Structures are given as structure tokens and as C-alpha cells.
Amino acid sequence: MSNHQKRLSVPNSWPVERKTETYTVKAGAGPHGEDGVPLLVLLRDVLGYVDSKKEARYALNQDSVLVNGDAISDERRPIGMFDIIAFTEREEYYRVFPDEGGRLALTPVDADAAGSRLGKIIRKEQVTGGAFQLTLHDGTNIRVDDASEYTPNDSLVIDNEDKSVVAHFVYEEGALVTAVDGQHAGDIGTVDEIVVTQGSGDNTVHATNDDGGFETIEDYVVVIDENFTDDDGDAVDEADDATDDDAEADADEAEADADEADADAGDADADADTTDEPADAEDDDETQEADEE
Template identity: 70%
Template structure:
């Protein structure tokens, strides 16, 4: 099996130039499925901290990078939406966040914000013993004691304890961002959730400072004000 991925066929979310070279690194097994971007691509193509895979591996071998609070050793480790990257020696911390067009970008955050990670609940199941298991957007799951969560909600999980430290419900009035489609990266508040009959996708109307947008339900994630710039205006803030 090849260790390379043709640039022209990478997912649209990958932050790589497609026509500069033929190949790029291939993501290994792990979270985020096919949309996961190899860590080496983030270090090399996005941040410019390394020139090649060997340099990236050296950084990892010296615990130079933490992903969601954990040291990683595989340069092909998939990185995806809402992951937290920490560079302790540099005192730099980033959240993976969708840029315009749906490509994954990095948003600088402070050290305190790097202690936890936002996750979208895709659905939930009841496992043996009666515990509730939340199935999250990156393919991971989490057992919780209380059945107070629904699909579409978002939670914030402490990286060290794995405890839920915040819960944001998917409902009208909730602050959301689009993570895919033509409105990826846009932020606003849910004005209306339209449930479609049959197998059609439910749609969401989002009110934003620039007029808002409509998109399919799958593309929106509930977030909190920490994702919004301090000077950003949002509908309902002055009410």
C-alpha cells in the first residue's frame, strides 16, 4: 500500500495546493475518517514549522506537539475539525476550524482554551449496563451518566479527565457555524429548523450579521462565544 496521496484527489477540506506537486502525505488510520489531514501536512504546509517528514518526526519524538492534550508519535495521525494542537515550547495553541470554502484552518487560542475540545454529537446509543454512549463527529465515543443529550448537540470535553464540561443544545437561537458547503466558516444563530419528509435532508436557516444563510442540517455545528472574535456582531446580541 502506498504511503502517498495524489494532491488532485485529496478531500476539499485538506489545506494543500493541488497543482504544485503530484503527491502529498497519506493519512493513517484514526479519527475523522477520510477528511482527516495528516499531521505532517499541518506542520509543513499550514504552519511551515518543518520542511519534510523527517523533521516532523523529530519534532514528535521530542514531544513537541500535543493533539487534544496527548503527545503523538505518528506523523500521519489524522487531524480534523475542532482538534486542539499545542506546541508547549513555543507557547502556541490552535483549534482546527473551517476556513472559507470548507478547508481546514487553524485559529489561535490561549492555553486555557486548549485544555478542552468541542465535539458534535452525531447520535447516541444505549450500551450494555444501561449507560449512554455519545457518538461524536470525529468517530470517537463517550460514555455519560445522564441521558440529557441529543443528536446535533455539542459538548466540550476536558482533555485530561474526559469529563463533559459544557453542553450546547441544537435548537432555534443556538449559535452555530457551518463546517461544509458554500457557507463553511460562517457563523450565526439558528432562526428556523425545517424537518423534511422522507429521506430528504433537514434544512437550517441561520441569521447572521451579513444577512444569514440556509444550509443542510448536517453542515452546522453548535458552538459557544469563544469561537467568535471579540468585535464580531451577532444577531440578538443587542437585545
């Protein structure tokens, strides 16, 4: 297997430009499968915190970059959907969330929200000893004694410190879901109907929202809670406020420049008037001498 990764062949979920250069870093072994984005891509191409792989390795060796609560030293570590990235020295926290088109994006969250992450149950099985094992979308395995309340397609909130289950969201009609793949990736809505397809076809989900709603297959939706959407909204509002403040500052600066230009123009006119006065006086003297002669 090749150790190189061409930009043109990277998964659609990777937030990289495909035609600027030929190659990019290849993801190492880890969670999220082939859709996992190397941490270096986020640090260098998305956030711009480093300029090279060497700088990324130096930063990671300081143990100041955490992924789901664990310090990461491998710049090729795959990062995927719903992962929490924390920069302890900067006090910055991000949740990986798919935007429109399915490309992974970083959504700012606060420190409390960064203490746990969301995971979708994709498999439930009984293991040796009688316990049950829940496998999440990123490959995480959670063991529970009683799994009767858990079913595939449910979502769990996992604490990043002790890896315990903090909350459980049931996949059912009326649940709040987000699409993470397909043409509706990034859309959020309430499940109106779950259509079970007989045979090998995919089940479909009808969800409603303020824009009317969307329909997608069951594998593309993840159950979330209202706090999840509040974090995203706060991030958007903060960005809008920052934009408004910048616009006001630019307007004030432009007005100050205009006032300064007017003042300069006034000074120039005053200088011109002062310069013209001696010339006018000389003309009057010459006229008076001519009259006397």
C-alpha cells in the same frame, strides 16, 4: 490499497496546493475519517515548522506536540475539525476550524481555550450495563449514566485532560451555530428556523447574522458558544494590529531614508560650491592681469 496519495485527489478540506507536486503524505488510521489531514501537512505545508518528514519525526519524538492533550508521535495522524494542537515549547495553541470554502485552517487560541475541545453528537445509543454512549463527529465515545438531556446534533465541550464533559450546547432555534461544510462553510449565525423534511431528505437550517444569514442542511452546522467566536475575533484583531504596526514601521523607515537622501544631496551641493570657489578666484586673477597689460 495504495500507500500513495496524489494531491489532485485529496479531499477539499485539505489545505494543500494541488498542482505544485504530484504526491503528498497519506493520512493514517485515526479519527475524522477521510477528511482528516495528516499532521505532517500542517507542520510542513501550513506552519512551515519542518521541511521534511524526517524533521517532523524528530520533532514529534520530543513529545512537544500535543493533539487534544495527547502527545503524538505519528506524523500521519489525522487532524480534523475542532482539534486542538499545542506546541508546548513554543507556547503556541491552535484550533482547527474550517474557513471559507471548507478548507481546514488553524486559529490561534490562548492556553485556557486550548484545554478543551468542541464535539458534535452524531449518535446516541445504550450499551451493555445500561449506560449510554455518545459518539462525537471525530469518533470519540463518551459514556454517561443519564443521556436524557443529550440528543444528536447537540454539541459538547470535552476536557482534554480527563475527557469529561465540561459544557453542553443544545441544538435548537436561537442557538449559535457555524457552518462547517458546503458553500457557507465558516459562516456563523443564530438559528432562526429548523425545517424538518419528511422522508429521506435532509433537514435544513435557516440562520441569521449581520450579513443577512444563510441556509444549509442540518449535517453542515455545529452548535458553538460565544467564547468560540471571541477567540476567533481576538486572533483577527491581533493580526490587524501587527499589520498596522508593520505599516507604521515601514513608513517611519521610508521617511528616515528620505531625510538621509536629502542630507546627502545637501552635502553634495556644498562640496560642489567649495570646488567652484578656487576656479572663480583664478578667473578673477587672470582678468585682472589682462587689464593691467
